[in-house]
Every structure is written in structure tokens, then in C-alpha cells.
Amino acid sequence: MKTAHFSYKERRLSYRFSENEGPLLVFIHGFCEDSRMWEEFIRPFQRDYRILLPELPGFGASEVISPLSIAEMAEALQLCLEDFGADSYALIGHSMGGYVALAFARQALAAQRQSKLKGLALFHSHPYADSGEKRENRRKSIAFIEENGSERFVAQLIPKLFHKRVPQAEQKLIQYARTHLPKGIQTALAAMAERPDNSRVLTQLDIPVAFIVGGKDTAVPLELSMKQCLLPKIAYIEYLREVGHMGMFEAPEKCQDFLLNYLEQVHK
Numbered sequence: 001m002k003t004a005h006f007s008y009k010e011r012r013l014s015y016r017f018s019e020n021e022g023p024l025l026v027f028i029h030g031f032c033e034d035s036r037m038w039e040e041f042i043r044p045f046q047r048d049y050r051i052l053l054p055e056l057p058g059f060g061a062s063e064v065i066s067p068l069s070i071a072e073m074a075e076a077l078q079l080c081l082e083d084f085g086a087d088s089y090a091l092i093g094h095s096m097g098g099y100v101a102l103a104f105a106r107q108a109l110a111a112q113r114q115s116k117l118k119g120l121a122l123f124h125s126h127p128y129a130d131s132g133e134k135r136e137n138r139r140k141s142i143a144f145i146e147e148n149g150s151e152r153f154v155a156q157l158i159p160k161l162f163h164k165r166v167p168q169a170e171q172k173l174i175q176y177a178r179t180h181l182p183k184g185i186q187t188a189l190a191a192m193a194e195r196p197d198n199s200r201v202l203t204q205l206d207i208p209v210a211f212i213v214g215g216k217d218t219a220v221p222l223e224l225s226m227k228q229c230l231l232p233k234i235a236y237i238e239y240l241r242e243v244g245h246m247g248m249f250e251a252p253e254k255c256q257d258f259l260l261n262y263l264e265q266v267h268k
Contacts, residue, residue, distance in 0.1 A: 034060030058184020098125020
């Protein structure tokens with residue numbers, strides 16, 4: 001994988017990419033994650049697809065931009081794709097990355113550039129705005145980081161995302177998350193708390209939409225996961241009964257096979 005950089009709001013943002021041929025897949029990391037989370041997972045895709053791994057502001061090698069909304073993260077993603085020279089692409093977004101992908105799709109519909117978007121996969125994510133309780137919990141997390149720093153926060157957060165224990169992956173993700181500046185984590189928490197409902201986007205897209213749902217996901221309630229699956233014109237659904245929020249580590253082969261089959265339909 002090679003690395004490149006571009007500028008957004010006078011800050012330096014980063015992405016990684018493969019140079020092979022094939023349709024472009026964009027894997028968007030989630031909250032307190034960066035592009036390194038995908039390194040093992042993307043291997044089966046690299047034979048037939050080009051891979052683009054953006055790093056959202058404040059994570060990985062991308063500088064912090066604060067304040068920042070989910071919509072502005074989507075604007076940064078659009079600039080990333082333009083910098084890379086992408087003509088068409090499928091987006092695969094994990095958790096907060098799914099929020100960014102939906103905001104991106106909303107902007108694409110408004111700007112009439114949706115023809116470039118060939119596929120959208122929500123990987124343990126959903127289109128709905130936060131509940132009042134969820135917003136309050138994010139505000140409490142911002143205050144906790146302000147008082148205690150981010151290391152304790154991520155050490156507590158990441159293990160809770162797993163239902164099946166994967167100690168090596170958990171420790172690696174904690175190690176990566178400790179490199180993110182507290183301000184970037186706080187900014188992302190605020191952005192998620194204030195994001196709008198994007199469920200209408202899923203009804204407007206004329207492309208197949210994929211959902212990976214964890215039956216034991218404590219971050220995305222099962223009720224919301226299943227409700228969203230009724231919205232697109234064409235939906236592909238993978239329900240992982242004994243998986244939490246981290247299917248790419250808890251059940252990698254099932255998730256890979258599902259996405260590969262989905263992408264075959266997208267690129268028929």
C-alpha cells in the first residue's frame with residue numbers, strides 16, 4: 001500500500017491505496033480507528049479490486065480539524081477521491097465510517113454525482129440520528145477525556161465492542177487508538193452526537209445496499225439494524241448472530257465472503 005496526502009480546511013489529511021487494477025473499493029474506518037484496522041481484512045479483495053483507505057480527520061496520519069461535522073468528513077472524503085482520481089467506487093463504512101458514507105451519499109444525490117457511487121455497504125452502522133440518551137453519553141465521554149485523557153477511554157471502549165474475544169486484535173486496536181490525539185477523539189464524538197437522520201438517503205439510492213449486522217452489537221441496537229434493511233430498493237443482509245460490533249475480526253471469513261458476493265452483483 002502507498003500513502004498520499006491532500007489538504008482540507010488547511011489541514012493535511014492522509015490516505016493509503018493499492019496500485020493494482022480493478023473497480024475501486026473504499027474502506028472507511030470507524031470511531032477511534034484508522035486505516036490500519038483493515039490490513040488483514042482486505043487481503044481477499046486485493047486480487048480483483050483497487051483499494052483506497054482514507055484516514056478521517058484526527059485519526060491515523062490525518063491532522064485534527066476541530067470543530068468538524070460528519071457532513072464535513074464526507075466533504076473531506078470527496079476531496080480524497082478527487083485527489084486519487086477516482087471515477088467510480090463502492091463505499092464500505094464501519095460504524096462512524098458508515099455515517100460518513102451516508103453523508104457522502106446524501107451530498108452525491110444533492111450534487112447529482114450519484115452515478116459514480118456503485119455500491120454502499122454499512123458495516124455495523126445505521127442511518128439514524130442519536131437518541132437523546134446516546135447524545136448525553138457522548139457528551140459524558142467528551143468530559144471524561146477532558147478530565148482523564150484518552151488512553152483510559154480507549155482502553156475501556158474497545159473491548160466492549162467485541163462479543164467474541166479476539167485479544168490480539170483488541171490489543172492492536174487499543175495500541176493504534178492511543179496514538180490519536182484526545183482533541184480528535186472528542187471532535188468525532190461531538191460530530192456523531194450532532195449528525196442528522198440520513199435514513200431517507202437509503203430510500204433514494206438506485207444501487208444495491210449491503211448491511212452487516214451483529215446480533216450481539218452493543219453499539220448499534222439490533223432494532224435499528226433490522227429497521228434500516230427495509231429502506232433500500234435492493235438490500236443484501238448478513239446477520240451474524242453471535243458477533244458484536246467488530247465482525248471484521250470476530251467473523252472475518254463470513255464478512256469477506258458476503259462482501260465479495262455483494263460486490264459481484266454491484267459490478268455485473
